[in-house]
Amino acid sequence: DGMNVLFIIVDDLRPVLGCYGDKLVKSPNTDQLASQSMVFSNAYAQQALCAPSRVSFLTGRRPDTTRLYDFYSYWRVHAGNYSTMPQYFKENGYVTLSVGKVFHPGVSSNYSDDYPYSWSIPPFHPSAEKHENDKTCRGKDGKLHANLVCPVNVTEMPGGTLPDIQSTEEAIHLLNVMKTTRQKFFLAVGYHKPHIPLRYPQEFLKLYPLENITLAPDPWVPKKLPSVAYNPWMDIRQRDDVEALNVSFPYGPLPDDFQRQIRQSYYAAVSYLDVQVGLLLSALDDAGLSNNTIVVFTADHGWSLGEHGEWAKYSNFDVATRVPLMFYVPGMTTSPVSHGTRVFPYLDPFSHIGGSVPQGQSKNVVELVSLFPTLAELAGLQVPPACPEMSFGVVLCTEGRSIAHYFNISEGKVEQGKEGCDGTERCFNEEPVALSQYPRPADTPQWNSDKPRLKDIRIMGYSMRAIDYRYTLWVQFDPSNFSANFKNVHAGELYMMDNDPNQDYNIYNNTSHDWFFKKIID
Numbered sequence: 265d266g267m268n269v270l271f272i273i274v275d276d277l278r279p280v281l282g283c284y285g286d287k288l289v290k291s292p293n294t295d296q297l298a299s300q301s302m303v304f305s306n307a308y309a310q311q312a313l314c315a316p317s318r319v320s321f322l323t324g325r326r327p328d329t330t331r332l333y334d335f336y337s338y339w340r341v342h343a344g345n346y347s348t349m350p351q352y353f354k355e356n357g358y359v360t361l362s363v364g365k366v367f368h369p370g371v372s373s374n375y376s377d378d379y380p381y382s383w384s385i386p387p388f389h390p391s392a393e394k395h396e397n398d399k400t401c402r403g404k405d406g407k408l409h410a411n412l413v414c415p416v417n418v419t420e421m422p423g424g425t426l427p428d429i430q431s432t433e434e435a436i437h438l439l440n441v442m443k444t445t446r447q448k449f450f451l452a453v454g455y456h457k458p459h460i461p462l463r464y465p466q467e468f469l470k471l472y473p474l475e476n477i478t479l480a481p482d483p484w485v486p487k488k489l490p491s492v493a494y495n496p497w498m499d500i501r502q503r504d505d506v507e508a509l510n511v512s513f514p515y516g517p518l519p520d521d522f523q524r525q526i527r528q529s530y531y532a533a534v535s536y537l538d539v540q541v542g543l544l545l546s547a548l549d550d551a552g553l554s555n556n557t558i559v560v561f562t563a564d565h566g567w568s569l570g571e572h573g574e575w576a577k578y579s580n581f582d583v584a585t586r587v588p589l590m591f592y593v594p595g596m597t598t599s600p601v602s603h604g605t606r607v608f609p610y611l612d613p614f615s616h617i618g619g620s621v622p623q624g625q626s627k628n629v630v631e632l633v634s635l636f637p638t639l640a641e642l643a644g645l646q647v648p649p650a651c652p653e654m655s656f657g658v659v660l661c662t663e664g665r666s667i668a669h670y671f672n673i674s675e676g677k678v679e680q681g682k683e684g685c686d687g688t689e690r691c692f693n694e695e696p697v698a699l700s701q702y703p704r705p706a707d708t709p710q711w712n713s714d715k716p717r718l719k720d721i722r723i724m725g726y727s728m729r730a731i732d733y734r735y736t737l738w739v740q741f742d743p744s745n746f747s748a749n750f751k752n753v754h755a756g757e758l759y760m761m762d763n764d765p766n767q768d769y770n771i772y773n774n775t776s777h778d779w780f781f782k783k784i785i786d
Contacts, residue, residue: 266644267594268442268557269353270548271452272541275314275365275459276577278566279305279588280534283622290471290535292611293542295620297561298590300598300607302671303622306629307589308698308729309565312577313715314459315368317564317632322348322367322382324636324648324662326699329655331746333703334717338374340381344656347648349636350382352660353450356645361438362387364431365454390430395422396456400463403505412503413529415466426463428455432540436547443551455540458533458567460576461503468532471613477524477531480570481766485515488770490755492723492738495578496709497568514709515573523570530569535613545608554608555601558642559592562632571766578702578714580727580736580757581767585700587632590622593642596671597623626670629731631698634664641668698729703741707754718743723754734759734767 281291283298284305310320315335316327323346327333331343339346350360360383367373367382369389377387400421401414418426435453442449457464485494496514500506511518518526541561548554568574568583577584594601601607637647651661704723705716712720724741726748727734740752756772 266448267642268448268553269358269450269639269643270439270544270557270559271366271450271639272544272559272561273318273366273452273454274537274561274563274588275454275456276565276567277458277534277537277563277588278569278583279586280531281588283590283620284588288472288476289531290613290616291538292613292616293538293545293608294561294588296608296611297541297545297559297592298622299620300623301559301561301590301592302597302624302626304589304626304628304630304667304670306627306698306729306731307562307587307632308582308585308629308700309563309587309632310700311702312565312579312584312700313702314365314564315370315372318366318368319372321564321632321635321664322350322378324349324633324664325651325655326633326663327701328746328748329651329663332372333701333721334715335368335370335372336717338371340374345659347660348378348382349639350450350452351378352636352640352645352648353643354382354384357448358450359384359442359447360450361385361452363435363438363451363453364388364390364427365456366452388431388434390425390427390434392421392423392425392430393427393456396427396461396463398422399504401461401505409504410461411505412461412500413505413525414461414463415469415529415532416463418465426465428457428537428540431455432543435544439547439551439553443553453544455537457537458530460499462526462529462533464529464533464536467614468536469528471535472528472531474524474528477528479520479523479527482768483517483523483570483573485573486768486770488773489572490738490757490770491708492704492706492755493579493725493736493757494572494709495568495574495576495584495714496711497575497578498711498714500575514713517573518570518575526575527569530567538613542608542610546610549606549608552604555594555603555605557594558639560590560635560639562589562635563587564632572768576714580700580702580725580734582729582734585698585727585729589630589632591638591642591671593671596642624671626667627731628667628670629696629698629729630667630670631664633662634667637662637664637666638668641666695730700727700729701725702727704738724748727757732761734761 282295399408401411703721727736736757740749758772759767
């Protein structure tokens with residue numbers, strides 16, 4: 265009888281976590297999970313947008329195969345009847361359960377979170393979710409607003425709660441049901457925060473005095489950034505508090521003090537999320553399930569916090585595409601856990617001091633599209649086959665590949681990301697790379713540049729991240745037949761990570777780098 269799976273997926277969480285080296289954040293529970301896990305420090309989403317990223321990693325196919333770049337189509341109808349990761353576990357005898365935001369709700373998951381294909385029982389959505397965008401944020405004027413920055417008194421909220429609190433309660437309830445019925449389970453828990461609005465219990469602000477909050481290291485729009493690469497963060501501009509600032513479109517910077525407030529609230533929302541994770545993992549201990557449950561923790565994509573003069577997701581930069589990714593596998597990432605041992609005692613971020621180091625860490629570049637085959641292998645299921653070049657008609661295959669072989673490293677070691685490729689992975693010059701992409705409606709920022717609908721896409725930015733560079737080509741794209749024309753390049757970006765870790769100095773047009781393009785084209 266195989267292992268259970270607890271799959272934690274967080275909305276819009278970039279790796280601002282202690283276990284990823286962030287010195288400011290307080291995330292003791294996630295750090296404690298990392299201390300028992302294999303942590304990937306170079307994991308990337310395939311598109312920095314909720315629905316396309318989630319459908320991609322839940323099916324193990326890239327956005328060009330799901331044909332979802334926006335929110336408005338269901339892959340089974342529009343692209344191919346692809347099996348999903350939870351569906352595969354369900355077909356292999358697991359009870360599959362969904363709590364919170366796992367699939368993106370709406371048409372992209374058939375208004376049902378892909379039930380009954382993916383899940384054994386209808387997915388749970390917290391009732392407080394419908395108030396997310398209501399006017400629940402008390403402003404300086406004492407009135408309620410629909411703000412971006414939104415610390416709240418939870419007792420004053422509709423129902424006296426928040427969505428992620430409800431999701432944690434439901435997930436804990438389901439863990440206890442599974443313990444009682446002794447069924448093998450795959451439980452996916454999707455947390456909403458730190459997705460906007462940054463609405464979280466106000467006490468978390470105490471962890472982050474404003475004087476400790478800095479601006480992004482590069483809060484300006486880089487001189488050589490092609491205009492097509494820039495995302496104008498429309499969703500932020502539409503919040504009441506940002507709208508009141510009258511910031512010019514598309515590049516107008518937010519005032520410094522407000523940038524600090526956004527960053528402060530993002531961190532506070534992460535600590536609130538960390539508490540939910542702590543309560544959930546502590547309940548896994550309580551149910552006696554820590555010794556036979558794999559725990560995965562990741563996010564659908566990152567979120568810019570002022571870097572490059574940008575906010576939100578909607579781009580190909582690391583800040584938008586890089587995600588936390590860790591796997592706790594009892595007996596593999598830890599020595600065998602005896603029944604009843606506490607692996608995840610709850611840690612209070614308000615009193616807990618001190619960090620913890622990841623159990624094992626891999627610097628290899630990996631992709632979220634590899635989650636499906638990796639989890640199958642870790643759970644002892646047959647790994648879905650690699651997809652053929654054209655796989656629209658193939659029900660079960662994966663365009664990712666299992667990264668389980670990266671786990672076999674000795675304790676506490678950091679594995680360098682320079683190992684060779686075995687022929688199955690996305691490789692250039694024998695090194696693993698991650699592919700991400702982002703569509704645009706035009707060469708210059710428009711009102712719909714962040715989230716163009718399929719019919720309005722004219723350019724696709726294909727981006728390749730290796731351990732030492734990020735290389736992006738913005739090419740002509742025809743939405744009527746989903747074709748990209750690499751002979752028609754609108755713009756390019758090249759950042760060398762060694763001397764430009766923040767991706768501020770685009771050297772694509774520097775002729776001295778011809779060797780580099782030859783290396784890629786060869």
